[in-house]
Amino acid sequence: MADSDEESSSAASSDEEELLLSETGRKILRFVDKIAKSKCFQRAAENEFIRRKFEDLSNTPLLLSVEVRELSGTLVVNIPAPPTDRIWYSFCVPPKLDLHVCPKLGQRELSFCHVSDWIEKKLQDEFQKVFVLPNMDDISVPLMHAGMDESLSSSWEDPAAAHR
Structure with a gap:
């Protein structure tokens, strides 16, 4: 009996790739977080047109x-x-x-x-x-x-x- 949740030998070779992708993902999230906290972005988010576009995107x-x-x-x-x-x-x-x-x-x-x-x-x-x-x-x-x-x-x- 084998557990399919365990890493298989083929998945072990992609561990480095996954680590690189997760680090890249964290960098992107930090960058997006910095942008979202900026005053310029905050002011833009208060604009009615931009707010509607964000709502449309979140419902897509x-x-x-x-x-x-x-x-x-x-x-x-x-x-x-x-x-x-x-x-x-x-x-x-x-x-x-x-x-x-x-x-x-x-x-x-x-x-x-x-x-x-x-x-x-x-x-x-x-x-x-x-x-x-x-x-x-x-x-x-x-x-x-x-x-x-x-x-x-x-x-x-x-x-x-x-x-x-």
Whole structure:
């Protein structure tokens, strides 16, 4: 059994990159904080036109469109013996995963290559943590319980019911 929240070996190689990004993020936040505290910005924020634009921006949805262009690899499927309603699956090795992400601010598409590439890499790393052995994901197939005795089926789903 493996914990998908633990860092995998592929994620360990990107620790330096994450540290650099977090430091850069902190620098940007400090810079934005300094600007927000400046008198010039405070006066500008009191302007009705600018205030309305800030409100419009804060109510604008932030969307992320992800297109999976290709996913190919060897998949392992585990169907445990009855009584069960779960099928477990995972890739043996990291699959070929080609993603295209498109962040949007409202209807406007953001075209920052570095941001899109970073999001794609994070999604691929997370995919590997969840769907590559030793980690597995499962799906419930209620149809697998269709032919079972109802009392056996309900006691399997609720272990406390078996002792009543």
